[in-house]
Amino acid sequence: MLYREVGQFKTTYAADMAMFPIRQDRVALWLVLLVAFVGIPMLSANQIWPFGSDYLLRAILMPFLILALAAIGVNILVGYCGQISLGSGAFMAIGAYSAYKFGTGVSFPLPFAGFDVSIPPLPMLFSILLGGLMAAFVGILFGIPSLRIKGLYLAVATLAAQFFFDWVFIRVKWFTNYTPSGSVNAPELNFFGFLVNSSIEKYLLCLIFVTVFAFIAKNLVRGNLGRQWRAIRDMDIAAELMGIRPLYAKLTAFAVSSFIVGVAGALWAFIYLGSWEPLAFSIDRSFQLLFMVIIGGLGSILGSFLGAAFILILPIMLDQVPHALGVPISVETVSHLVFIVTGSLICYLLIVEPHGFAQLWSTAKEKLRLWPYPY
Amino acid sequence: MRAPSGGEIASGEVLLAVENISLSFGGIKALSNVSFDIRKGEVRAIIGPNGAGKTSMLNVVNGFYHPDEGRITYRRQTRHRMKPYEAAASGIARTFQNVALFKGMSTLDNIMTGRTLKMRKGVLSQMIYWGASQKEEIEHREFVERIIDFLEIEHIRKAPVGKLPYGLQKRVELGRALAMEPELLLLDEPMAGMNLEEKLDMCRFILTVKDSFNTTIALIEHDMGVVMDLSDRVVVLDHGQKIADGTPAEVQGNKAVIDAYLGVAH
Amino acid sequence: MIAFGQFTEVLLGGLLAGFLYSLVALGFVLIFKASGVFNFAQGAMVLLAGLALVRSLDFLVAKGFPYWIAVVIALLFAAAIMALTAWVIERFVLGPLVNQDGLTLFMATIGATFIIEGAAQMAFGSDVYPLRLFPTDAIFMFENTFPGGILVNKLDLWGAAIAAVLVAGLAVFFQYTKTGRALRAVADDHAAAQSVGIPISWIWFVVWLVAGLVALVAATVWGTKLSVQFSITFLALKALPVLIIGGFTSVPGAVIGGLLIGAGEKIAEAYLGPYIGGGIEYWFAYVLALLVLLVRPQGMFGERIIERV
Structure with missing residues (x-):
């Protein structure tokens, strides 16, 4: 009876169509936001456990937030619009390298015109958002085949994006500003005069980005556009006969998804990594994101967070728990175990609960609603 | 009329x-x-x-x-x-011989897709939702609710259509087509x-x-x-x-x- | 004549490498024909077969077995491992997913890929293990036709021969045996095949076993070429464009697709590489497949799909 919505009558459609129509959900959301925005910074400022060192912030919370953001992007494309993508890593890379170029100044020689196009280094926020825009643009380009290609065939098209851009960022030195090693350093994180340096500042920055984009994503998927995406996913022919233009629905999904993934890529490079190589955005990253979405829940924003958390925490657990139990296992074995557990979980969820953790969560809520009575 | x-x-x-x-x-x-x-x-x-x-x-x-x-x-x-x-x-609207509903969506959302052509608000407005987009959503929700009343399917408004019995699915499909006016x-x-x-x-x-x-x-x-x-x-x-x-x-x-x-x- | 000789050398090298791609692609085609499943795990199965083979071979040789006896035992051992894998996959992954749509099955095989990769390396180790089953020295051919002849690797010739034998065998299997016909029925419609009394789980086991054996054959050739190591799993990804071009259901198509990709990427690397930077091989196959898809969305040899509502 903890989670009871009886008595919460809605008298307007606006209330019925709210983002979280049930009061308990709203309270929970505010609590989470309160802890994330106020609680954690306070604990961290006073060095209270578990925030005594910034390990938790730097090694877990920051990657969690950024990868959850990327997973939201992937979920829009795969979970909501039903277009499988194995190339998300490439779109993160495009976001990262474009933001890097805009942040350090673009100079593009045009020999035939006789002059150079040059843009001075842009403010950090604009660079990151422009990185997202570039990813969205390329996403649209690679999304065009999706109008004619379906299912597995589309997976190959996205793989083409992955491998092509892997190669581009290794071979085309212009993108790395001709650094000899091919690895690049992020410009200083200057947000309109405010320098983001400490772990807690970086954490808060990521948190702001994730919160804003999660709300935007939630608004989109519950509105008209989101219905079009889901209609295309569930039954594309019927959707078209309802007047939904496949071109518009699919390309907006590619654009929005790639934009969010691109922004996540820029954050990953600038804030989490600091300096990076093209390998940071390889096909492994694409699979990692896809797994987060499948495990967390296809077609669920909450699921993107759950999936990201699980995929990040699993290797740490597999490393720490045996140690704590006095059974030391090698780093290699841990990585193999991660493979096995992740793979098994994917298969298990596909068989038992195709909508992932998010669905388990709503089933649990359904049970709580009736608790302690079975019916 | x-x-x-x-x-x-x-x-x-x-x-x-x-x-x-x-x-x-x-x-x-x-x-x-x-x-x-x-x-x-x-x-x-x-x-x-x-x-x-x-x-x-x-x-x-x-x-x-x-x-x-x-x-x-x-x-x-x-x-x-x-x-x-x-x-x-x-x-021109249409229903199908073998029900072609959007299985992962609720009855309400299925019928709301019928309103797609009538909805005008752009992507940016939908991102923010509050304000213009919300107003538009509510207007169309009211229209869709009239169809739901007419077809007597109020009780399955929020149910995922994939789990509905066949007869009701056919009815939802008719509702989706009617939503297109x-x-x-x-x-x-x-x-x-x-x-x-x-x-x-x-x-x-x-x-x-x-x-x-x-x-x-x-x-x-x-x-x-x-x-x-x-x-x-x-x-x-x-x-x-x-x-x-x-x-x-x-x-x-x-x-x-x-x-x-x-x-x-x- | 020298330029033409060079071109022929590149082309021939590409074609022979293409046969090796076909070896992997064949496994995909088999499973797709028989179950409608796009088996992403084929590359992982090549890794597993290779590791089982090379590790047991090394073990037996170290124990003092004569080399050829050791090879036979090791091959049998690896085949048994593949049979076990086929059974496990059928029993625990695909069996419960009968009648699901293609994309779900595809994602399930991605899951299976990770299980196999993890388990294979945990059981057999994760280093680089050299395998020496076939001669790998280069020989000169057509010395009468071209000045200086053409440099060809013997291993590539072996690979081509093995691929040819496999294709012939599989074609006969699918066309003329009762099991082959049942396989095609299952691929068409799981439920309908079950309803006419085809034992679907047995059929799937057989087909995964055959695919596992094809993976073992591929592992002998690829393992000799690259040594048995984790990067062999990327073959699975290379086989995807091969299938797009050759079609998911055509055994000869897999060979033709493999040849086109093999030859195409070697020629592109040799003639385009110097202008736009090397390493084109890395993406050429995928972009080629993408271009093919833009022109023919059903792939080069696929049938046009008539959609119904």
């Missing part, structure tokens, strides 16, 4: 006319040289044995298949080769697989749609009782060809039709 009487329909304005339509798939003729018209406000039944080309005909009207030959005139204008969504935008509604076997009670409900809905929304309806149906009761005029297809066209009574007595349904003694 009042429904036109039989006499008015007989002389009524033609909404859609197909002329000499032929369609084939890799050598197999699905339709050959079919012509008929649909007048404003009538229920036009298309009947025929299985494989006669009825669904293919609807697919042509929908813009989903493109005929090899022939001409389609809709609202007095000759139609060029068009995409299904263009047909939808011009006021179509001028021409194509119903592909709306009563297939239903029990008598569900059929009666569906007949009632179809007649109400015709009478109070003044929607023109093209209907494919196998239940002859339903066809005879509901329709103003009937066209009969067999092996992709038109074999009869007229009022239910005329068609019922037509020798070619009886032969097609019962077989000819050789």
